[in-house]
Amino acid sequence: MIYTKDHKTPDMFDQFPFLGPKRKQRIEASWAKIFREHILPTLPVERVFSKYDPVMGPPTKELYAMLGLMVIQQMHDLTNEEAVDQFAYNLQWHYALNITSTVDADAYVSPKTLWTMRNVLTQVRR
Numbered sequence: 001m002i003y004t005k006d007h008k009t010p011d012m013f014d015q016f017p018f019l020g021p022k023r024k025q026r027i028e029a030s031w032a033k034i035f036r037e038h039i040l041p042t043l044p045v046e047r048v049f050s051k052y053d054p055v056m057g058p059p060t061k062e063l064y065a066m067l068g069l070m071v072i073q074q075m076h077d078l079t080n081e082e083a084v085d086q087f088a089y090n091l092q093w094h095y096a097l098n099i100t101s102t103v104d105a106d107a108y109v110s111p112k113t114l115w116t117m118r119n120v121l122t123q124v125r126r
Contacts, residue, residue, distance in 0.1 A: 015100035032096035035072070040098060043067040051120045061109060065097045066117045069109065072096065080111045 019027065027033065045063040065087075072093060073083035086093050088108050093099075099107050 015098070016095060027092060027095050030092060031075075032092045035068070035096040036098055039071065040064055040068050040096070043071070047124050048120055051123065061113060061117070062099075062106065065099060066109070066114075067121075068097045069093075069114065070118060070121070080114050084109055084111050084114060 016024070016027075041064075043064055045067060048063060048067075069083060069087050072086075073080075076083075076086075078086065087097075094107065101107065
């Protein structure tokens with residue numbers, strides 16, 4: 001099962017209402033807003049669709065978030081372990097990757113899943 005969110009349609013409601021005006025202003029002045037608005041929606045997730053069965057098999061992690069995770073990991077020159085921790089706990093990463101759910105499964109990725117996703121990307125043809 002292939003799981004993607006629509007990142008091209010603007011949200012109707014503020015997905016981070018718990019951020020006060022000062023923190024909201026800082027996060028929107030950071031790289032996270034640029035990534036969320038300009039990079040995340042353009043990630044080529046459709047190119048990895050062929051590696052997953054749309055009906056059978058376990059559901060994928062949200063593919064935009066996974067590709068975005070790998071881009072941000074390289075941007076910050078992080079190890080897999082560091083990237084997994086940032087994905088799980090860093091609010092700036094959640095904002096950039098549009099992770100709005102409080103469900104643990106949406107804000108967590110294992111090192112093995114990250115490694116597997118990187119392997120999938122190496123198999124995608126240009």
